[in-house]
Amino acid sequence: MGKDSKSKEPSGSKGKGKQPSGGGADDGGAKGKGKVGKSSDGLGTCTYVKARHILCEKQGKINEAYKKLQDGWLSNGDKVPPAEFAKIAAEYSECPSGKKGGDLGWFPRGKMAGPFQDVAFSTLIGATSAPFKSTHGYHVILCEGRKN
Template sequence: MGKDGAKAKGKEASGKGKQAGGGGGADKGGAADKGKGKKESKSDGLGTCTYVKARHILAEKQGKIQEAYKKLQEGWLDSGDKVPPAEFAKLAAEYSECPSGKKGGDLGWFPRGKMAGPFQEVAFNTPVGTLSAPFKSTHGYHIILVEGRKN
């Protein structure tokens, strides 16, 4: 599996290079990427996985995404709890302006390199089971709930 994993990582090196090291020499393939990921966060798998499973809420206006985030804070985050995916899905159906909102914001599994800029960066650096802070992309304002990661 090691050689196959290195080949797959080599194909997606451009996305990973931006993520792991800010450009530079990480675009040469799997070996360079592995070294960068190890020094950053070996124990939690952040920045080193190949796929992420996530849900999101997308809104055109910052006020709307802040309102959704406030509901999540008041319901779970303020008390130190994690947001249950089913509850996040209800808010996504109510607030999200993305077609995925009808599916509770479910984006399924996606590989590194599929999502654009800030969205990919946040998704691949948010720990499993946690919620991102609201952030802006070219599509609008987002909140991401990461449900899983794998290589």
């Protein structure tokens, strides 16, 4: 139980300093790995997440899609089944993934831009995020799985 258990890890870029803002899929994927393990529920420790999303340019449109999710599932406290989320993504999403029900598949930590990654990796499995803004527009995310 010596000094090793409390020693700080040398992790290049630490904390909330400036991150490269390149838009989304950046080749610098290793930079985001310094923030692993931020919670005891396992949300901050996974390396990959499987997600679907809805992307809209206008906030009003994403709110409309989210309301549809709420009316159908979320208002009852139920989790939205991926097939139902996919129908709404196909109807509302302005992302090319909308044609596939918003399916983004598995992606590693460090691949997606700041707020999108933060929400994707902090949303519980089976849960749907509230609408949020990124550099690409407004999103709602359904987290389908996690793995290391």
